[in-house]
Amino acid sequence: xxxxxxxxxxxxxxxxxxxxxxxxxxxxxxxxxxxxxxxxxxxxxxxxxxxxxxxxxxxxxxxxxxxxxxxxxxxxxxxxxxxxxxxxxxxxxxxxxxxxxxxxxxxxxxxxxxxxxxxxxxxxxxxxxxxxxxxxxxxxxxxxxxxxxxxxxxxxxxxxxxxxxxxxxxxxxxxxxxxxxxxxxxxxxxxxxxxxxxxxxxxxxxxxxxxxxxxxxxxxxxxxxxxxxxxxxxxxxxxxxxxxxxxxxxxxxxxxxxxxxxxxxxxxxxxxxxxxxxxxxxxxxxxxxxxxxxxxxxxxxxxxxxxxxxxxxxxxxxxxxxxxxxxxxxxxxxxxxxxxxxxxxxxxxxxxxxxxxxxxxxxxxxxxxxx
Amino acid sequence: xxxxxxxxxxxxxxxxxxxxxxxxxxxxxxxxxxxxxxxxxxxxxxxxxxxxxxxxxxxxxxxxxxxxxxxxxxxxxxxxxxxxxxxxxxxxxxxxxxxxxxxxxxxxxxxxxxxxxxxxxxxxxxxxxxxxxxxxxxxxxxxxxxxxxxxxxxxxxxxxxxxxxxxxxxxxxxxxxxxxxxxxxxxxxxxxxxxxxxxxxxxxxxxxxxxxxxxxxxxxxxxxxxxxxxxxxxxxxxxxxxxxxxx
Numbered sequence: 001x002x003x004x005x006x007x008x009x010x011x012x013x014x015x016x017x018x019x020x021x022x023x024x025x026x027x028x029x030x031x032x033x034x035x036x037x038x039x040x041x042x043x044x045x046x047x048x049x050x051x052x053x054x055x056x057x058x059x060x061x062x063x064x065x066x067x068x069x070x071x072x073x074x075x076x077x078x079x080x081x082x083x084x085x086x087x088x089x090x091x092x093x094x095x096x097x098x099x100x101x102x103x104x105x106x107x108x109x110x111x112x113x114x115x116x117x118x119x120x121x122x123x124x125x126x127x128x129x130x131x132x133x134x135x136x137x138x139x140x141x142x143x144x145x146x147x148x149x150x151x152x153x154x155x156x157x158x159x160x161x162x163x164x165x166x167x168x169x170x171x172x173x174x175x176x177x178x179x180x181x182x183x184x185x186x187x188x189x190x191x192x193x194x195x196x197x198x199x200x201x202x203x204x205x206x207x208x209x210x211x212x213x214x215x216x217x218x219x220x221x222x223x224x225x226x227x228x229x230x231x232x233x234x235x236x237x238x239x240x241x242x243x244x245x246x247x248x249x250x251x252x253x254x255x256x257x258x259x260x261x262x263x264x265x266x267x268x269x270x271x272x273x274x275x276x277x278x279x280x281x282x283x284x285x286x287x288x289x290x291x292x293x294x295x296x297x298x299x300x301x302x303x304x305x306x307x308x309x310x311x312x313x314x315x316x317x318x319x320x321x322x323x324x325x326x327x328x329x330x331x332x333x334x335x336x337x338x339x340x341x342x343x344x345x346x347x348x349x350x351x352x353x354x355x356x357x358x359x360x361x362x363x364x365x366x367x368x369x370x371x
Numbered sequence: 372x373x374x375x376x377x378x379x380x381x382x383x384x385x386x387x388x389x390x391x392x393x394x395x396x397x398x399x400x401x402x403x404x405x406x407x408x409x410x411x412x413x414x415x416x417x418x419x420x421x422x423x424x425x426x427x428x429x430x431x432x433x434x435x436x437x438x439x440x441x442x443x444x445x446x447x448x449x450x451x452x453x454x455x456x457x458x459x460x461x462x463x464x465x466x467x468x469x470x471x472x473x474x475x476x477x478x479x480x481x482x483x484x485x486x487x488x489x490x491x492x493x494x495x496x497x498x499x500x501x502x503x504x505x506x507x508x509x510x511x512x513x514x515x516x517x518x519x520x521x522x523x524x525x526x527x528x529x530x531x532x533x534x535x536x537x538x539x540x541x542x543x544x545x546x547x548x549x550x551x552x553x554x555x556x557x558x559x560x561x562x563x564x565x566x567x568x569x570x571x572x573x574x575x576x577x578x579x580x581x582x583x584x585x586x587x588x589x590x591x592x593x594x595x596x597x598x599x600x601x602x603x604x605x606x607x608x609x610x611x612x613x614x615x616x617x618x
Contacts, residue, residue, distance in 0.1 A: 039408055042429075268539075271559070313540075314487040314510060317449055317468060332448055333427050333467075334408025346446070347530055348467065348486055351511060351538075 015198070015210040016043030016184035017318075019299040019329040020339075021306040025363040026325065027055060027176035032339045034172055037163040037182035039338040040331055043210075047192025048185030049166040050158025052149070052199040052206035053177030054303060054364075061153040061365045063090055063113035064131055068147055069194055070108040075144030082142060086134055087114040095157070100169045103161050107194050109170075111155065128203055128248070132227075135202065139231040146195050146232065151204030152303065152366050158183075158197035166197075178364060179301045183208035187234075196234040204368070205243050207300040209236040210331055211316045214294030222289030236298075242290050243300060247370050254307055254370045258354035260287040262312045299329050304367040305358035314351035321346040327357045373423075374398050379405030383429060387411055394418050408448070413439050433460050437476070449486070452479045456499065461588050465507065465530070474501040474520065480585050483507040484529050487538065488515055493548060495519025504585045511538030514604075515562075518547040523581070525553045525596060535560060542604055546611055550604040551578065553596065561604065564611035570601045 018036040022028055033051060057065050066083075070076035083089070095109035116130055135147045149156035154177075157170035163184045167173065183198035189212075199206040213219065213235035220230045220238055226249075228241040239261070246257040260283050263269075269280045284291070295315030299308050308329040310318050321328045321336045321343035328336040333346065349355045358371045374393050378386045386409050390401065399420045406412070406426030413422060415435040424432075424443045430450050433441055437456035446464035454473040461480045468486035471479050476499035484507035491512065493501050501520035507529040514522050526536035535557065542550055543562030551574070556567055570578065579597055586593040 042410060265539075267559075313512070314468065317486075319467075332408055332429070333446055334429060334448065337407050337427055348465070348484075348510075350531075350534075351487065 015186050015208075016040030016331045016335070017182070017208045017210050017297065017299050017329070018331070018335050019179070019181040019208070019301065019306050019308070021179045021301075021327050021357050021359075022325050023327065023357065023359045023363070024325045025055070025178045025359055027178055028180060028326075030167070030172040030175045030177070030180070033180035033182045034164065034167045036328070036330060036335045036339050037184055038167075039335040040184055041162060041164075043186060043331060044162060044184030045186045046162045046165075047160055047187050048158070048183070048197035049161055049163040050156060050183050050185075050197045050199050050208070051167065051170070051172050052154065052156045052179075052181045052201060052208075052301060053172075053175050054151075054154040054179035054204070054301060055177045056155055056175045057113070057153050058365075060091065060113040063115055064150055064152055065155050066112040066114060066135075066147050067095065067149040067155045067157070068110045068112065068145060070110070070146075071144030073108070075142070076108055076110065079138065079142050079145040082138070083112065083114075086117070087112075088117050089114045096171055096174075097169050098171055100161070100165050102165055103159070103169055106159060106169065125248070132202060132244070136227065136229045136231075140229045148195070149199075149201035149206065151201065151206075153364075154201075154204050154206070154303065156199050156201045156206055158199065159194045160192050160197065178359075179306055181206060181208050181299050181301050181306070193233075195232045198234075198236055200232065200234070200237050200240040202240050202244055203248070204303040204366075205240050205248075205300060206302075207236060207240050207243070207298055209239060209296055209298045211296035211298075211311065212294045213238060213292055213296060215292055218289060219292065225289075239292065239296075239298060239300070242292075246287070246290060254305075254356050255354055256283065258307070258309050258352075259283060260290045261292045262309060262352035263291060264312065264352065297331065302368055302370070303364065304369055305356065305371065307357070308349060308355040309353075310349065310351055312352035317348075318355075319346065319348055320355050329355070373400040373402045375402045375404070377404040378409060379407070381409075383409040383411060387414065391416075394420060406445070413441060433458065446483075447481075452477070452503075455479075455501075463589075468510070471501065471503045474503070475499055476501050478502045478504070478584075480504045480588055481506060482528065482589055484509070484531065486510045488512040490517055490520070490522045491515045493517050493520040493522070495548065502581060504581070506585075506589060506591070508534060509537045512540045512543060513537050514542045514545055514548070514550050515540070516544040516546075517542060517550070518545075520548045521551070521577075521581070522548070523551045523553075523578070523585075527553075527591065527596070541565075542606075544612070545604075546606045546609055548605075549574075552602045552604065553599050554602070555600065556602045556604070564607050565604055566607055568603050568605070570603050574601070574603060 092112040216235040297316035297318040322345040401422040408429040410429035432451040434453035449467040465483040466485040470489045473492040487510035
């Protein structure tokens with residue numbers, strides 16, 4: 001069923017993105033993110049939409065939540081036989097869905113709350129590396145099955161349809177999260193398929209993207225050197241893995257990692273003080289393979305924060321607003337005002353300058369801080 | 372009498388259809404409340420009408436229009452005034468990217484900051500002379516590929532007080548028209564094949580006339596603006612890239 005897509009290898013799109021965070025860790029009903037993304041309905045064409053929610057599985061917060069998409073029952077059974085040899089699944093169930101008239105023949109969706117079966121306790125980072133290895137292996141080698149998200153207390157819901165259809169299908173209105181992101185897709189270079197919709201996710205990273213990563217090939221080959229395999233055939237996938245590599249594994253603060261993705265021009269670096277100049281020169285040389293070329297506005301999130309970033313010449317829009325403990329990010333100001341009519345602050349971030357919103361440490365379980 | 376309308380729960384298609392019908396019936400004044408992301412408002416309208424918009428209109432406000440005067444009590448999103456030919460858009464807020472894209476006549480006045488690529492591909496022809504006045508600061512690529520018309524940047528009111536008045540690559544590919552910047556401009560920000568010169572008497576007369584209109588709309592003090600120094604940016608010739616492709 002999915003064979004036809006493997007001929008193409010990248011996607012060019014002009015899409016809509018939205019994100020919300022409550023920095024006190026209060027839960028935000030799914031209705032709000034649905035309202036924000038559907039306000040930008042015109043930015044998509046019905047060939048992809050999705051949501052990522054953080055804090056949605058408080059009862060299983062210590063377990064990796066695997067959201068799995070399967071082509072058919074056989075693929076799923078094959079996958080389960082493999083999975084249960086690798087991990088201890090404390091609980092698993094079909095992801096609840098509704099029948100939506102316009103959504104024909106959806107794949108099977110299941111979620112598994114798992115712990116790695118290890119002989120000895122490993123530091124978090126190494127445990128996460130092992131989990132990633134497993135996800136990469138499954139996505140690359142088991143036919144007809146993809147793990148769409150694998151973080152703790154979070155999950156990705158995505159598919160082919162308009163945002164309100166995908167929200168209806170996955171019952172997004174029944175979830176509450178302290179961070180939400182959403183996407184409305186307008187693919188123009190590859191067929192829209194369920195795995196190619198946004199958000200893309202690995203561990204607790206999730207990303208939604210408006211634009212086109214022209215450097216996809218370079219980035220993909222660079223990531224392969226570090227064991228990441230791109231299997232979902234949409235350009236945005238590379239950004240997810242670059243974030244994991246630069247921020248979680250190489251321990252770069254987010255701002256620096258974003259600078260590697262969207263670096264200043266050499267003519268700007270030339271004008272800087274010696275110390276900063278040396279740093280940026282080194283960053284551009286060492287992380288040349290991580291530079292994202294082409295137009296993009298992205299919103300990414302993790303257990304503890306949300307970040308917005310545009311390419312260095314600002315070929316895609318991004319607006320940010322603040323109201324009390326809430327921060328909002330979107331492609332259009334209207335998408336924010338529809339759920340927050342009178343923000344205290346509203347601004348258009350400058351090209352290539354990340355907007356980083358983190359919760360204070362100790363706000364949520366398994367919190368991470370990279371700012 | 373104005374047609375007063377709350378469009379909060381209307382799709383942009385319905386709003387535009389309704390406005391067109393009313394304009395054909397001869398209505399000349401409109402007041403739209405609850406506007407939020409409604410696209411293409413007053414697109415292609417040729418009649419001399421006046422409209423007040425309360426809220427944030429969607430993309431392509433007033434695109435292709437040649438007549439209306441639109442006053443926006445809020446911010447405007449990307450591509451406001453796209454290819455507009457005549458008329459006026461006054462924004463009492465900020466503006467997004469590509470404002471006045473391919474504009475070929477009329478005026479756009481913005482009170483606050485604007486985004487990237489404002490005035491890209493602007494052009495003038497015979498009696499048509501587009502003007503964009505920006506009260507705040509601008510992003511990169513202001514007046515990119517500009518072929519005619521006037522852009523004025525005042526830098527009076529900005530969300531980015533620490534930033535320079537314009538972004539980088541100012542006027543890249545510009546081969547016609549004029550950009551006036553209040554104050555000095557570091558040539559670093561300038562695109563290639565452009566020159567910066569002080570304003571002359573003729574420029575000053577023009578600036579006085581157009582800024583009088585801007586200040587009246589925005590309730591700003593003309594005296595305090597016009598007495599400042601202005602830098603004038605023009606292309607070095609009308610075909611600065613002629614030899615690049617044909618020689």
